[in-house]
Amino acid sequence: MTTATSTEDFIQPFDVSALESAGIPELPLDRETLRESLLTAIDRVRPTLEGDAEANDVTETLEWSSVEALYHEGLLSLKVPRELGGPEVDPLLYLELIDELSYINTSAGWCAFINSTSTALCGAFIPEAGVGRIFPGDRMPIASGALIPRGLATPVEGGWRVSGRWPFASGSAHSSWLLAGFRIVRDDEPGPEHMIMACPVEDVQFLNNWQVMGLQGTGSRDFVVTDYFVSEDMAFDLPTTDPRKGGPMFWMGRPGFVTPDHAAFALGVARRALDEISLQAGSYQRGYLASPIGLRGALQHDLGKCDQQLRAARALCREALEDAWEFCLRNERPDLESQLRLRGACVYATDIACQVATTAFRYGGGNAIYNDRVLQRCIRDINAAAQHFMVNTSAYDNLGQFRLGMANVNAMG
Template sequence: MTLPTSPAVPPSSPDSSALAEARRLAPRVAARSEEIEAARRLPADLARELAEAGLFRLVIPKALGGPSLHPAQIIEVIETLARADGSTGWCVMIGALTAMSAAWMPEATARTLFGAPDTIVGGVAAPTGRAELVEGGYRVTGRWSWASGSQNCRWLTGGVVVTKDGAPRMIREGIPETRLLWFPIEDVTLHDTWHASGLCGTGSGDMEVRDIFVPADRSLSLLTDRPRVEDPLYALPPFGLLALGIPAVALGIARRAVDELTALAQQKKSPLTGRTIATRGAVQEAVAESEGTLRAARALLIDTVNTTFEAATHKEVTPRGRAELRLAYTHATRSAARVVDRMYEAAGGASVYRSSPLQRCFRDIHVATQHAMVAPATLETIGSVLLGAEANTAML
């Protein structure tokens, strides 16, 4: 069973080539799931094939040779890959959305980092590094966890707190200046720390730099800087754009779980009745409810993304609009987890074996839900906005 195509993404759109490439490569990705899982990273040749297909360039500005896709199309591309393999969808999500930085950089710098059509980038936005302000740029030291897909990257970014003479620079009382700084892979040490319960093939180990110089034009702030490219895509809330792929990965994993349970239900038989479990009322109810949950969550996500994008074309995204966008992300991700749980339980003992894709879906989705952008705490901020209460909306 396939999900309906968003009416905002007509099949005749020239930008649909990215989705066609994702669909073309999906069977090959699925066939290598075990290999990806065992390697604990995306194989270099597969990453290169995905890059050559343009799947890491979904948000690159048109002026730099990218497609600058509509956000609903971005969701479909990532969802398609995550349905084939959750780790691959996650790595493409990280690489593609992190590349949004191209729209915030001086054009010459953006061309250096993102100009090559097969370049893969990644990194971690959390400001766990320190950047001392010096002439012409920064001296940077830091270590970041969850650097997904970093083994295949040419450039990596790390979030930092900016310091001057060793003390944090404050943009206002109690709020230090934070920025994203970009480093060539040669300046980065990758630590093999990714021994995780799920999304095992993402290679999300630690990355570290020690006292390296980063020129000022390789830095940006999503909180205080404005994009240099005029395009509705970059008029979306910056963190809303950065987090766009997380619910897409979750929905793809959940759809795979429904696919797997549906196929299993036609084959697995009850030892008591000899009939397939597709005839069991509990399994039928689980599939029906999960189908409704998944489609409803996806419909809310696509509708909210389309509404926000339309507002962005007129530069009219309100705080409530930003909150509703994040609500759609969190709701889709956590709804997807409930769907996977139902499919895992409905399969019974068959789902616990390493040979069952359902156990991987179960492990992968429960790692995806741990991302800070869709964690339960986001609902507190969202609820505060919807209630008209005071809230810190900077990360929305």
């Protein structure tokens, strides 16, 4: 049985039923028109996202005004299959959009990719009967969750009984559905499947345990279920299930489907940090210096180097996505080498982003340390994001093993 500790309180999420009932706008089918439409939408929500940045951190979740703004523009549904009313953007466009949202507001960018990916997984992989529950009529749901298989399940007639506690449910405070990973126990041992279940948020208990140093505004709390019945039409096996709905995007596989999420976030945060210190450099003076820091040769050198590193990281991510997309267009999952390079590029982008944010923060001096300053938020949030297993540097080990011709290489190792 899974229970909360004595120091943790249960909390309630927002009621999003009225928001979801309104649905999202019908978006263009043509890619370039869709791109222009969504970038324009991001410009419309920019003032709200910028204005909520500090409040997100204080309340430890995305502000309701930001949730409404993002939802009404379709920016929490970017990957959702077209046949369910979503824009189903391709990976390269998605990389650009999440990059821009993360540039504006780190918490908003993070939640946008979590909600978009989680809702899309519900729509593309849950069996048809389950999809009918999650996407009733013209309603566009918001989903969140934790794919890591922290739950254990006992088979019963028609499904499973699942118990578990899942961490890092980002964006769950404004979600109506949750995804959760679990393994099926047979003969007292967890099996090889990596099952994903979908359940309404009212069926779980959320813990008030998101007191952290970074990504504070994402509301990434733990949630708990105990002996919870999951029917067969509300779950799927993540590694082996072929997409039931949607186009080429849903053949990206594992880890490919989520690599543009983390890469885009890192690129956007680093770009914001670099722009921020560039803006300050012309007027900011440190210590006893009478001239702005922009006149320092060291700063000029480091800004130029950071610019090139960031552009190289973005190009690497685009190259890996373009190569993988060729498989997807044939309704095939990218092969092992492609998956390794997708995750490797994602990790590299995060590594570079941490370096860029650190460089910018150091030149920002004492002015950068206050809670309402962009540079301190960038360095906190990118370092918190770098702790995610998807961007663990073990991805380099895995790619190295592949290059050495070693056996049993796992892209998720």
